[in-house]
Each structure stands twice: as C-alpha cells, then as structure tokens.
Amino acid sequence: MTEYQQQIVFFIDRCLGKHPILEMLRETGINVEIHDDHFPQNTPDQFWIPQIGEWGWIVLTKDARIARNTMERQAVARAGIRMFTLASKKLTGEETAIAFGDALIGMLKFIEKHPAPFISKVYKNGKVSEWKNATELLEKIQ
Template sequence: MQPEQGSPEPVFFIDRSLGRRQVAQALLEAGAKVLLHDDLFGQHTSDVDWLQEAGTQGWIVLTKDSAIRRNPHERQMVQDARVRMFALTQKGLTGEQMAALFAKALPGMRKRIAKTQAPFVFSILRGGEIRREL
C-alpha cells in the first residue's frame, strides 16, 4: 500500500535494538525509507533524546525496546514529542524473523500512519497483527 495522495512517504527510524542490517534491508526492499539510529546518534544517546528528535522530525520509530513503552519517563516523552511508534512484542526473535515481521506488517503500518494522529504506539505481534497500545 502506498501513501495516500498528498501524504509524504513515511521515514522509518530503526532503533538500535533492532540491529543495523536485516530489518533495514527488508524495509528498503519493500520500498520504505529508513534511517538507522547509529547513523544519526551515538550509541549511548539516551532514549529520551532520540525520541524527542524522532517526534520533531516526524520519523516513525521501529523498536523492540519494551522499556520505551513501559518506562514512565520515556512513555511521557513519546506523548510530549508526539512520537509515532511500532514495537515488536515477541522476545527472542532472530534478525531475520524481525525483518520478516516488519516487512509483513508494512502495509498495515502505512495504513495506521495515514489514519492515526500522533502520538501513538502500536505493537506488532508475532503473526504480524498490529494492536494499538497508546
């Protein structure tokens, strides 16, 4: 699914928790625009800092870091910075499995991006289903 007429193509910001190669490559092959955490921020940049920048820039955050969804300070930054986020909920996935899940969920993510006001957090479940968390 392509973005609606007049809607810019979303830019997906890949959190360092997802690695540098497989998720990015799968999304690029599916036609998505991607940015990698480590290409823009130091490895020890706090989540609060890069979340604020992601919200300011309008990037769509992809992560598997459950602390961002559960830590009160980070959750508040998601709300304050109007972050748009999709998070994997399944633990113990390989890079290949994470890449496949994000690629499978990409059409549904694009649909939700086009129709959902920021801030939001959606979980991507193991079967590729998408559930709203915030």
Template sequence: MKYGKNFLERIAVARARIKMFAFASQSVSGEDIATIFLNTIVSMQEFACKHPAPFIAKIYRDGRLDMWKDHKMLMEELEQ
C-alpha cells in the first residue's frame, strides 16, 4: 500500500500533526523492511527532531530518508 498518495490520507496526517515515515521501495520482504527500519531508526529520530510536524518522509531500501510532504505542504492541503 502506498501511504500518503491519497489526498484524504494526507489530510489525516496533517490534522493529526504526525511525523510519518513510509517505506518507498517495492518488492522487498517484510523481514528486509524490518531490518531497514531498524538500521535507520537513529537517522529517523534525527530527521524527526529537525523537521516540524506534520510531515511525510520516505525511507528507501538503501536507508536514505527524503522529505516527501513537509509541514508547509501538508498544512496548505489542509486549508484547501
């Protein structure tokens, strides 16, 4: 499931003011996803401390984190 692609999902993230991380790569086993999340937890914590809620960030297979929808973008969608 591609979280955050649906407008209503993004509105829910904005209203709840959460910091959301979504796995962006496909064709990866559940076990591999768990390992990637465990290996990136410190980076995720640092990322979350640097960026205000709400946001949606993507985690890639290589452990890279990228902002997909930042606070400003989500709040603008909420106002629409």
C-alpha cells in the first residue's frame, strides 16, 4: 500500500451496518470510520455529507438514492465527495464485505485517477465503474 493509500479514510454509511465490512477493511490496513461514531443514527444524508467532505473521507454506501435525490446529489457535489455505492442491494453483510474487499484495489485506483466529486458503483464481483462524474454532479448546481 502506498503512503497516499495509507492516508485514505473510508466512511461506512449506516446502511451498510458495522460488521463484517468494518473488520474486513481494517484487516487490509485501510483507515475506516463508521457513521454512528460521528453522527446520530437518524441524521439526514444532506447533513452528514458536508462534514465528510470537510474531513476528506471517502463514502461507502448502498444508498443509490443519494445519486438520484437532488438535495443529496448537490450536497455530494458541493462537498467534493468521493463515493462508492454498492450496485447489488440484496447481499448479506458478508457478501457486501466481500464485494467491497474485492473492489478495494479498483477503488483506490479510481480515486487516484478521478477528481472529486464522483459517485461510482461497486458490483458484487468487485468491479468498479463510474456512475456520476465531477462534471455531471457540478453542472447540476451551477
């Protein structure tokens, strides 16, 4: 892992739960923070997103509504968020952890090549693909 990658912090959205994704990511040496350690559980997305942007953390979620909801999408754009959302919704916690684990190298490479803000998809097989890039997100708020 590069020095840059060691400085990355992944923020696990509350919809992903805590375990086993937290354990899997920590085992890789990645820095991980979870939603409930920083915000009340019922905090609306448009309120925690700006703080995560300020901290420079990378969001992991399975809440695809963030990309579709105007207020939340604007919060992502304004905060310069880098977000990876799980494309497959009906996975167990273990399957979710495996998908993000399989996607980890792809996510790290994606982060290095793509400017914030962005929302990318992570698939069950570990594939990472662009969904909403900086241009698409920023043009919605201008």
